[in-house]
Amino acid sequence: MTDDPTDAPTAPDHEASTRHYYDTGDVDAFYDAVWGGEDIHIGVYAHPEEAIADASRRTVQHAADGIADLLGPDATVLDLGSGYGGSSRALAERFGCRVVALDLSEEHNRRHRAANAKCGLERSIEVEAGSVSHLPYESGRFDAVWSLEVLCHVPDRPDALREAARVLKPGGALVFSDIMAAETTPPQALRPALSRLAVETLATPSFYLEHLSRLGLKAEFEDGTEHLVTHYARLDHEVRHRTGELRRVISAAYLDELLDNLPLWVDISRRGMLRWGLFHARRPVV
Template sequence: MAAEKSGVDNVANFYEGLGQVLNIAWGENLHYGYWEDDADDSTVGTATARLTDLLIDLLRPASGDTVLDIGCGVGKPALQLVAARRTRVTGITISDVEVARAAENAAAAGHRDLATFRNADVTDLPFEDDAFDAAWAVESLLHVPDRGRALAETARVLRPGGRLVIADTVQRPPLDAGSRAVLDAFRAAYHVSPYATADEYRDLLAANGFTGIDVRDISDKVVRTGRVMADAVAARRDELARIEGPEPVDQYIDLMRRAAASPGIGYLVIAATLGPASGA
């Protein structure tokens, strides 16, 4: 248990340190952006909101549904979901700093009654069985060492027929030496667990009672994120280095540029339903 707690603390420290710096450079929608093609000149704000909209469409929540946001960050995707579908969202994160900032963002958006946030670990959820109509995990499961346990807990708190949507970076085997080096560097620097593959996610979801598993590789739509994010951080490098120090900022710029050029790093969005397949 001590090792697990240490890992949780390391991830929290990352999001309370460099993660907060990245919120300044990238914006508080701290996930990948979605660009239609090379001619798409959308801003980061538009591209990240577009990815959130894709996830909302896959989640298909009805007005009033209860949704668990696993790894909610400072609450921007949750608040976009609330505004679009009038759902009731409970966001969890292992960072008290993010909990406080997410609550501030909900209040500023006028959604404090529909979006609440708390410190909780997805591998030991503090909720009753069948508590939620739907759940999503936006670029959060990559930090979880035991994804099977996380998905088992998610299944426990979802009602039968509940939807789960996952967005995550993954490895796309076979990996060349350059891709392996980038993945290893990300794992060491940002407390990432071994990267999953598409097949591993399919197997884990099926093993925990999910059916109708829809796995979409949208790597070509989000690959620009690495380069654009590196450029955004580089443009404010001196300012950000005064906050976090030059070494982590420079390392982040380098890794994001290398990731953008790596064919072994992919991006999936996955949707699944808890319980028997339709018509079964």
């Protein structure tokens, strides 16, 4: 499945919509209360009732294991769509590496910087505002490029992948996860669920593998779709069982939207219409 330029918004419009969505107080309150306010992505679950925040942190740990050979005090990682900075801090703490964190949302970046300062990591992590499709960095700068569930928000995913590959050093690694459509899922079947995120279409695993290969990267896909099913079931459960509590911190309109929208995600994930997992790609040394 590829993006359809006839019905997708232009990049500036799409980025403005994404920035507006993530800069709202309701979204921050939801991620704080339900997701833990640190890592905003699909979790790797040890069991179906595990806390969302714990599973989400395990995703970071597992993804980092795949690039551990590249990281250390002399390495620099680019965290694309860094959110509240959970990944950036985990990488800096574990490996002592330097992290450049890029995100569209100024509210995310403000909170990210404040959390870094509280942890004493403000000198290890450079937080910048910007677009993943137009990276303001020289070619071959980074030992690794990292991104968790960001490309599903990007209208021109091939451009974003080209930019990520461009800034990698020879031998460097691109590791990312994304929420995707199953190969045979028709785009229209997903649109009711996608509407809340202002997303028109999702990519597929084969789409990413094909484009990574075109860029000269050796790539593998680690399918973790079973965790996606668990994750949306956990989100739906948490929101429904904590509705009274959430109404004190989230507007009624946004909470009602979640109550309507999350069951759609549970349904399409259980019906096998979605895919999720980690891509591990390396730029050849030559």
